Amino acid sequence: MEEEKICTDTLTVNIGPQHPATHGVFRAQIELDGEVVIGCTPILGYLHRGIEKLAENLTYPQFIPYLDRLDYLAGFLNEYPFVAAVEKLMGIEVPERASYLRVLMMELNRIAAHLVNVGAQGLDLASMTPMVYTMREREYLLELFAAVAGSRMTFNWMRFGGVKNDIPEGFLARVDNFIHYLKDRMPEYAAMLQKNEIFMARTKGIGILSAEDAINFGCSGPVLRGSGIARDIRMDESYEIYNKLEFKVISKKNGDSYDRYMVRFDEIWQSIHIIEQILARLPEGEIRAKVPKIIKPPAGEVYARVEAPIGELGIYLVSDGTAKPWKVKIRAPSFSNLMMLPTVINGLSIPDVIATLASIAPTMGEADR
Amino acid sequence: MSELKKIISDAIGMEPIETEESDSVFKVEVAKEKAVDTILKLKDIGFSYLTMLTAVCREDDFDVVYMLDNWKHKSRIWIYTRILKASPNIQSLTPHWVAADWLEREVYDMYGIEFEDHPNMTRILTPFDFTKFPLRKDFKETD
Amino acid sequence: MGLKESRFLDPALSDGKGSVFLTSLDWLLAWGRKNSMWPLTYATACCAFEMIHAWMPRYDFDRHGCFFRPTPRQCDVMIVAGTITKKMAEPTKLLYEQIPNPKWVVAMGACACSGGPFVDSYSVVKGVDKIIPVDVYVPGCPPRPEALQFAMLQLEEKIMKTRKNLGRNHVRA
Numbered sequence: 001m002e003e004e005k006i007c008t009d010t011l012t013v014n015i016g017p018q019h020p021a022t023h024g025v026f027r028a029q030i031e032l033d034g035e036v037v038i039g040c041t042p043i044l045g046y047l048h049r050g051i052e053k054l055a056e057n058l059t060y061p062q063f064i065p066y067l068d069r070l071d072y073l074a075g076f077l078n079e080y081p082f083v084a085a086v087e088k089l090m091g092i093e094v095p096e097r098a099s100y101l102r103v104l105m106m107e108l109n110r111i112a113a114h115l116v117n118v119g120a121q122g123l124d125l126a127s128m129t130p131m132v133y134t135m136r137e138r139e140y141l142l143e144l145f146a147a148v149a150g151s152r153m154t155f156n157w158m159r160f161g162g163v164k165n166d167i168p169e170g171f172l173a174r175v176d177n178f179i180h181y182l183k184d185r186m187p188e189y190a191a192m193l194q195k196n197e198i199f200m201a202r203t204k205g206i207g208i209l210s211a212e213d214a215i216n217f218g219c220s221g222p223v224l225r226g227s228g229i230a231r232d233i234r235m236d237e238s239y240e241i242y243n244k245l246e247f248k249v250i251s252k253k254n255g256d257s258y259d260r261y262m263v264r265f266d267e268i269w270q271s272i273h274i275i276e277q278i279l280a281r282l283p284e285g286e287i288r289a290k291v292p293k294i295i296k297p298p299a300g301e302v303y304a305r306v307e308a309p310i311g312e313l314g315i316y317l318v319s320d321g322t323a324k325p326w327k328v329k330i331r332a333p334s335f336s337n338l339m340m341l342p343t344v345i346n347g348l349s350i351p352d353v354i355a356t357l358a359s360i361a362p363t364m365g366e367a368d369r
Numbered sequence: 370m371s372e373l374k375k376i377i378s379d380a381i382g383m384e385p386i387e388t389e390e391s392d393s394v395f396k397v398e399v400a401k402e403k404a405v406d407t408i409l410k411l412k413d414i415g416f417s418y419l420t421m422l423t424a425v426c427r428e429d430d431f432d433v434v435y436m437l438d439n440w441k442h443k444s445r446i447w448i449y450t451r452i453l454k455a456s457p458n459i460q461s462l463t464p465h466w467v468a469a470d471w472l473e474r475e476v477y478d479m480y481g482i483e484f485e486d487h488p489n490m491t492r493i494l495t496p497f498d499f500t501k502f503p504l505r506k507d508f509k510e511t512d
Numbered sequence: 513m514g515l516k517e518s519r520f521l522d523p524a525l526s527d528g529k530g531s532v533f534l535t536s537l538d539w540l541l542a543w544g545r546k547n548s549m550w551p552l553t554y555a556t557a558c559c560a561f562e563m564i565h566a567w568m569p570r571y572d573f574d575r576h577g578c579f580f581r582p583t584p585r586q587c588d589v590m591i592v593a594g595t596i597t598k599k600m601a602e603p604t605k606l607l608y609e610q611i612p613n614p615k616w617v618v619a620m621g622a623c624a625c626s627g628g629p630f631v632d633s634y635s636v637v638k639g640v641d642k643i644i645p646v647d648v649y650v651p652g653c654p655p656r657p658e659a660l661q662f663a664m665l666q667l668e669e670k671i672m673k674t675r676k677n678l679g680r681n682h683v684r685a
Contacts, residue, residue, distance in 0.1 A: 017603050020553045020582050024560070025600060044471075045494035046600045047556055050633035052479075053503050057632070066629060072558035116561070135568035142565070153558060153654055218419050218468035231440060303421070303436065303445075316434070318425055327504075329423040339471050365557050368494055495635060496599040503634050 010038065013350065017046045021124045021354045024364030028341070028353070035349045040342040044335075047368040055328040060086055060160070060295040063328070068154040070313075070330065071366040073113040076105045076145075077308045078366075079158040081315040082328070084239065085304035086160050089297035089319055095286040098162035099240045104278045105148065105157070106306075107271045108175070111182070112141045113309035114264045114271075117361040121261050122193050124358035125202050130192045137185060140178050147171060160295055162288030172279055179272055179279075186268065194262060203258040207344040207356030210255060217340040220333050221311025222263040223360055227255035233307040247274050257359035264309075264361075296323050310334050310363060334367035373442050380414045381407050385446060393444040401433075404450045405460045408435055412466070415439045416446055422462075422472035424480045426506045429454055431482060435462075452482065461487040479504035542675035545588065545614065546668040552587040553580045554607060557594030559621035559654040566657035573661055584610035589667070591660070592646075595623035595630055596637040608644045616671070618663055619646045622653040629653065 016027035025046035031039035051070065055063050067082055068075035080102065087094065094102075119134030142152040147168050149155035157164045193199050209219070214227040224231055230251040234242045250266040252259035299321040305314035311333025318327040337360050345353045377395060378384045385395035399407045416437035425432040435448040452459055461484035462469035473484045474493040481502035484490060492499065501508055555563055567573050567580065581587050584607050596604055608617070619640050622628030627638035640646060647670060650663040 017600065018552075018554050018607055025556050045492075045496070046597060046603070047595065048494040048597055048599065048635050049595055049630045050503060050635045051630075053508075054630065054633055069558055069629070072561060132568060135565065136570065139565060139568070139570045152656065153561060215418055216467055218472075236440065236443060301447075303447075312420070314421060316421060316423060316436075327425050329421065331421045335471060335475075336468070339468070496597070499598075499635075501634075508634075 008033065015350075015353070017043075021357065022364075023120065023357070023362055026338070026357075026362065026364050026367070028357075030345075030350070030353065032350070037345050037348050037350070037353060040345055040353075042338055042341055044338070044364075045368055047364045049365075049369065051369045052328055052330060055325055057324065059323045060297070060325065063325070064158065065154065065156045068156060069365060070332070070369065071113075071308060071310060071334070071363045072153055073116055073363055074109045074309050075153060075155045076102075076109040076157065077113075077306055078313065079155065080106060081304045081306045081313055082317070083158045083160055084306070085302045085315045085317040086295065086297055088302045088304055089300055089317065090160070090291075090295075092161045092289050092291060094162055094240075095289055096241075096283050097285040098287045098289075100278055100282050101163050101167065101287065102158065103240050103242065103245070104175075104275060104282070105145070107274045107278075108141060108144065110309050111268055111271045112138050112145075114268050115141075117264055117309070117358075118189060118193065118261070118268070120361065121203075121257075121355075121358045122199070124354050125199060127192070127196075127199070130189060133185070133189060133192070137182060140181070144171070144174060144178065147174070159288060159291075161291040162286070166287050172282065175275065176279055179275055182268075183272060190265070194258070194265065200258065202351070202355050203261060203359065204256060205254075206257045206348065206352045207359065208254065208256045209340055209344050213340060213343065214255065217343075218336040219311070219340055220336065221308065222260050222267070223311065223337045223340070225249070225251040225263045226260035226359075228253045233305055233312055237305070239304075239306065245274050245277050257355050260359040294323055296321065305331070308333060310361065310366070311337060313366075330366075330369055332366045332369060334362035334364070335369075338362050338367060373439075373444055376414055377411070377446070380410045388447075393442065395444070395446040396449065397446060398449045398451070401450045401452050401459050404433070404435070404448065405462050405465065408437065408448060408462060409465055411437055411446060411448075415441055416444075419462075419466060419468040419472075420445070422469055422476065424476050424482055424504075426480065426504060431457060431480060433459060433476070433482065457481055458483040458485055460485055461490075463487050478502075481505065538675045539672075542672050546671040548577045549589045549616075549664065549667070550579050550581045550587050551589040551591045551618075552584055552607065552611070553582045554590060555593040556596065556600060557621075557623065559593035559624070562654040562657055563591060563593045563620060563660060566660045571657040571661065573657075573664070576661075576664065578664065584608075585612065587611050588614070589616050589618060589664075590644075591618045591620050592624040592640045592644075593620040593654075595628070596640050596643070597635050598637055599635070601637050601643050604640065605643050616647045616667055617644055618648045618650065618660075618667060620650045620660055620663070621655060622651060625649045625651060 011032045013030045016022040017025040027043040029041040067078045070078045115134040115138045119131035122130035146152045149157040211227045214224050230249045232249040235249050247270045250263050297319040301318045303316045314331035316329040320326040385397045388394045416439045418438040420438050421436040430453050433450045438445045478492045619625050624640045630636040648663045648667050
């Protein structure tokens with residue numbers, strides 16, 4: 001008599017495209033054996049808007065507003081690499097005050113983006129309160145952005161050779177107020193999140209990415225720094241005035257979800273530190289260099305990058321000497337960071353997948369472009 | 370000749386071109402058969418981060434562009450490969466370097482360049498029933 | 513049976529002064545529906561964050577009886593916040609069909625209204641009304657949270673005014 005074998009079947013679970021924890025419209029097809037994840041197929045493109053094709057039919061200044069809609073959490077940081085790429089091609093020098101203003105707004109925006117991701121890490125672990133707290137702070141920031149750029153999220157503020165307009169009267173005092181307010185609030189978040197026993201249990205040792213893998217997959221930003229590699233473009237390839245500012249590159253050792261979260265949290269402190277320095281020594285002067293009325297960069301190719309909240313955001317620009325770019329390639333950090341997801345979630349259970357995805361914090365507008 | 374330039378030319382057997390941008394940004398043009406080989410040699414000498422992989426549509430051919438970063442020397446190198454529109458295929462980098470996986474699929478999706486030996490050469494961003502290659506210059510939106 | 517025993521209609525329980533009220537059933541149903549609109553947590557792009565802000569401190573739209581539900585089967589309202597791509601059109605339609613009747617749709621932002629800045633793109637649906645019926649349009653890129661709240665209040669008004677249909681105005685044969 002043949003022995004009867006107990007056969008089990010695997011189960012396919014679709015997370016997304018509409019799912020509150022996928023940060024947009026990301027879809028992961030997960031193969032389960034019992035409760036254990038044995039395979040994952042990410043499916044992208046649900047927010048593919050064809051921005052790179054649109055760029056080829058627009059003039060250079062017309063394309064700036066589209067960049068805000070890439071990583072909609074960090075509009076200022078998304079505009080910057082394109083503007084910098086054109087400036088590099090045309091050899092435009094940015095006035096010092098414009099440079100300071102750019103960095104000021106970029107760092108404020110980094111705080112705004114990190115606040116969302118810090119809060120969302122709690123939300124995705126089913127703790128609603130931190131998100132409510134961080135969004136309250138973000139509301140103040142968005143009003144600051146609206147005071148400068150006229151819009152809360154989609155700014156269209158950077159210009160070739162400088163910025164669109166100067167900061168309004170009394171703005172620095174408002175920033176100063178906000179910084180003091182945020183400093184008081186940060187320990188509150190820490191008490192709710194990383195000092196919470198449940199939070200630690202849900203994130204420590206979950207979704208471990210080794211340093212070697214992080215480089216091999218082309219990860220960047222907090223994902224890379226969480227794995228122990230202190231790579232920050234602000235430090236390594238200083239742009240604008242970052243070489244005059246003092247800040248630390250945050251990196252953690254373990255490469256788990258907790259460390260990726262902690263990198264974001266500590267970077268808020270670094271951004272606060274940078275903003276304080278700028279407030280102390282913002283110079284007077286011009287806010288825009290003299291540029292031709294019609295922007296026609298000389299034929300050539302250029303790559304400019306910025307340390308966005310998610311990672312290295314780059315623009316590869318090919319110009320043919322006309323008023324419209326020949327090609328714009330956006331190097332999207334979310335796209336590269338998501339590539340490692342199937343590797344790190346193997347052997348975990350579904351709730352851990354959500355915790356890991358929250359710690360990668362992709363923005364699908366940028367991943368799908 | 371700078372030290373780094375010498376290391377590169379020793380490794381890949383040809384001299385890289387210095388770009389106007391900076392003296393630590395190099396450019397090298399290789400034939401399409403040698404592209405993967407060159408990249409792997411560069412990876413061994415410290416260009417260990419694949420930042421970008423894309424293609425540029427020209428008149429009657431494509432440029433496939435790779436960009437590698439060297440963090441230690443704060444340098445980067447662009448590798449250009451020219452392939453004809455008539456036979457848009459090139460050796461895949463993915464079996465050797467996993468970072469190229471989705472980037473190559475994206476290039477296939479946008480330009481129709483086939484990467485041979487890629488484990489999953491399917492479309493990644495465009496809709497499931499899409500048949501055209503949108504970033505080619507002759508693509509026109511009709512509806 | 514239930515009505516008979518309620519204290520409003522039973523003379524023995526009520527004091528007979530102002531406790532009885534008469535209304536039409538459609539008014540009562542519409543009144544109940546407009547005060548408990550539950551939207552679906554469905555957002556695709558930039559507008560998602562303005563939508564979240566509308567429900568977070570400062571704007572706090574929970575006080576109007578709007579609570580997000582993560583599954584379409586518990587929802588009344590679908591706020592389409594963000595660009596709908598051709599790949600996303602099918603899931604959007606599916607989600608809409610999963611919402612039980614009566615149901616309403618708010619198109620939030622330029623992309624959902626008409627395609628917005630991406631109207632020339634090859635992969636974007638030029639307005640969500642091409643695939644599902646829309647009740648209220650909110651322009652803006654993205655609209656401020658107040659704009660979304662105003663749209664929801666307009667929707668409440670619409671529910672009251674179209675109450676004769678009992679919300680069945682979107683049922684197709």
